[in-house]
Amino acid sequence: MPSGPKEVGSVSQAGILTRSTTIxxxxxxxxxxxxxxxxxxxxxxxxxxLGRRFETxxxxxxxIRGVDLxxxxxxxxxxxxxxxxxxxxxxxxxxxxxxxxSGSLDLSSPGSEPPxxxxxxxxxxxxxxxxxRQNVAYGLKLRGVGRRERGAAADSLLDTVGLSRFARAYxxxxxxxxxxxxxxxxxxxVDPDLLLMDEPFGSLDEQTRFLLQEELLRIWEQTxxxxxxxxxxxxxxxxxxxxxxxMSAQPGTPxxxxxxxxxxxxxxxxVRGNPAFAPLFNQIWxxxxxxxxxxxxxxxxxx
Amino acid sequence: MSRRTRRWSEAMLxxxxxxxxxxxxxxxxxxxxxxxxFWPPPxxxxxxxxxxxxxxxxxxDVRVTLVRILGGFLLGAVPGVxxxxxxxxxWPVRVLLMPIATAVYAVPKIAILPLVVIVFGLGxxxxxxxxxxxxxxxxxLNTMAGVQAIDPSYRDVARNLGANPLELxxxxxxxxxxxxxFTGLRLALGFTLIVIVGTEFxxxxxxxxxxxxxxxxxxxxxxxxxxxxVTGLLGWLLTVLxxxxxxxxxxxxxxx
Numbered sequence: 001m002p003s004g005p006k007e008v009g010s011v012s013q014a015g016i017l018t019r020s021t022t023i024x025x026x027x028x029x030x031x032x033x034x035x036x037x038x039x040x041x042x043x044x045x046x047x048x049x050l051g052r053r054f055e056t057x058x059x060x061x062x063x064i065r066g067v068d069l070x071x072x073x074x075x076x077x078x079x080x081x082x083x084x085x086x087x088x089x090x091x092x093x094x095x096x097x098x099x100x101x102s103g104s105l106d107l108s109s110p111g112s113e114p115p116x117x118x119x120x121x122x123x124x125x126x127x128x129x130x131x132x133r134q135n136v137a138y139g140l141k142l143r144g145v146g147r148r149e150r151g152a153a154a155d156s157l158l159d160t161v162g163l164s165r166f167a168r169a170y171x172x173x174x175x176x177x178x179x180x181x182x183x184x185x186x187x188x189x190v191d192p193d194l195l196l197m198d199e200p201f202g203s204l205d206e207q208t209r210f211l212l213q214e215e216l217l218r219i220w221e222q223t224x225x226x227x228x229x230x231x232x233x234x235x236x237x238x239x240x241x242x243x244x245x246x247m248s249a250q251p252g253t254p255x256x257x258x259x260x261x262x263x264x265x266x267x268x269x270x271v272r273g274n275p276a277f278a279p280l281f282n283q284i285w286x287x288x289x290x291x292x293x294x295x296x297x298x299x300x301x302x303x
Numbered sequence: 304m305s306r307r308t309r310r311w312s313e314a315m316l317x318x319x320x321x322x323x324x325x326x327x328x329x330x331x332x333x334x335x336x337x338x339x340x341f342w343p344p345p346x347x348x349x350x351x352x353x354x355x356x357x358x359x360x361x362x363x364d365v366r367v368t369l370v371r372i373l374g375g376f377l378l379g380a381v382p383g384v385x386x387x388x389x390x391x392x393x394w395p396v397r398v399l400l401m402p403i404a405t406a407v408y409a410v411p412k413i414a415i416l417p418l419v420v421i422v423f424g425l426g427x428x429x430x431x432x433x434x435x436x437x438x439x440x441x442x443x444l445n446t447m448a449g450v451q452a453i454d455p456s457y458r459d460v461a462r463n464l465g466a467n468p469l470e471l472x473x474x475x476x477x478x479x480x481x482x483x484x485f486t487g488l489r490l491a492l493g494f495t496l497i498v499i500v501g502t503e504f505x506x507x508x509x510x511x512x513x514x515x516x517x518x519x520x521x522x523x524x525x526x527x528x529x530x531x532x533v534t535g536l537l538g539w540l541l542t543v544l545x546x547x548x549x550x551x552x553x554x555x556x557x558x559x
Binding site: 139170 | 454457459460461462463464465466474478479553554555557
């Protein structure tokens with residue numbers, strides 16, 4: 001994975017975004033390789049021949065079939081694919097919320113403990129009946145962390161995602177983008193080895209999405225977690241990923257796995273301005289186009 | 304319009320509606336354009352009100368009715384919420400009890416008063432029972448619908464972060480269904496008033512309903528009106544009380 005001080009320096013040059021949270025001294029940030037040497041906390045994923053079959057009124061439906069996937073500790077893996085290609089099913093199996101009907105799943109972490117995970121869900125997931133701080137502290141409360149300690153942990157994360165002022169607010173008082181930040185902070189609060197994100201920015205406007213992508217990159221670069229991230233957006237996939245898995249439609253199977261060559265830490269503007277961006281974008285779109293057609297035909301057939 | 308002016312205007316309009324109505328009534332009655340025997344001028348009711356409090360035991364009637372409403376409400380609502388939660392959470396319970404609940408829900412509750420009297424006698428317990436029964440299924444069905452309407456992603460979040468079934472119930476199902484529970488309770492409160500006044504009509508003795516009905520039978524129109532006004536005030540007071548409880552229990556709900 002290419003990375004080094006040279007690229008790091010250019011990040012600040014490209015820092016046209018004015019939010020203080022997103023441009024804070026990237027030069028001092030440890031490079032990805034450096035961080036991996038310090039703390040190895042991310043989970044390692046090995047998935048082989050994974051399938052999930054659902055029973056429906058019209059017979060069986062394979063949401064995913066024959067999925068092979070390898071994600072290394074600390075790696076940022078993005079899965080793109082057409083609607084209904086089983087991306088969410090795969091993520092739910094990784095999260096332990098669903099079980100495969102075939103194949104094997106092996107999650108391990110470099111430490112001896114079995115790895116923990118936390119998922120950021122698509123759409124509404126922040127509890128409307130808890131304050132922002134209570135939402136972020138929720139997982140810690142379930143783990144029996146004391147009130148004061150979990151409050152402090154929540155406050156520090158709220159600071160990270162720029163929501164300190166809203167700690168006592170209820171979700172209905174926030175914008176969609178802010179709620180999504182709460183969801184991310186809540187997942188990070190339990191300090192998972194594996195962060196699973198199901199189109200977390202899908203419902204946001206483009207500008208908010210760009211800001212949150214930058215924040216996510218910054219947080220991830222600081223924490224060393226393994227991330228599996230689902231998106232519809234090719235652009236988002238390239239900006240975030242070390243590894244992009246392009247899924248086929250119905251049943252979902254990884255079609256191609258691509259390595260994204262851009263250095264870390266990244267800035268959005270830098271990646272988009274890179275001459276290698278457009279060819280990569282086109283390559284993924286060519287791969288996806290046929291699948292989108294297939295997916296659409298399937299949806300038509302279902303109706 | 305500034306916020307303050309708007310508020311002031313709202314308050315004025317709120318008060319002026321009833322005032323205009325009462326003033327019109329007063330004028331029509333005094334000028335005998337409507338029969339003062341049946342429509343006594345509102346101002347003349349004050350005297351009746353005072354004497355009913357002093358000698359007529361009005362406060363006693365109010366207390367008796369209030370106890371029946373609140374007692375019956377609690378006796379119906381608490382188990383109603385419990386059963387509604389169970390039906391919302393566990394499908395076998397739901398499938399087993401749903402036909403009974405929907406069937407009984409459709410029956411006008413005052414119609415089962417004879418049955419209630421057979422079981423509970425003519426005393427106080429039958430009055431508590433009829434109120435409790437009449438709101439029970441309403442609360443059950445609203446609570447159940449509330450549990451079922453909770454977005455499944457909230458449950459997934461809780462499970463993903465390691466919640467056990469009890470924690471799922473306490474941190475997701477219960478708070479998530481509270482808005483629907485309160486909708487049910489609000490409807491139920493209205494029902495308690497209807498049912499208790501109706502019951503007191505049929506089984507005379509004490510209570511505000513009896514005051515209205517017995518006054519009417521003696522053609523004592525003024526005490527009858529006092530009974531009506533007191534009933535209206537009771538309803539209003541109880542609604543306000545429930546509002547306060549709801550605001551306390553649901554600080555997270557979006558309000559105007």
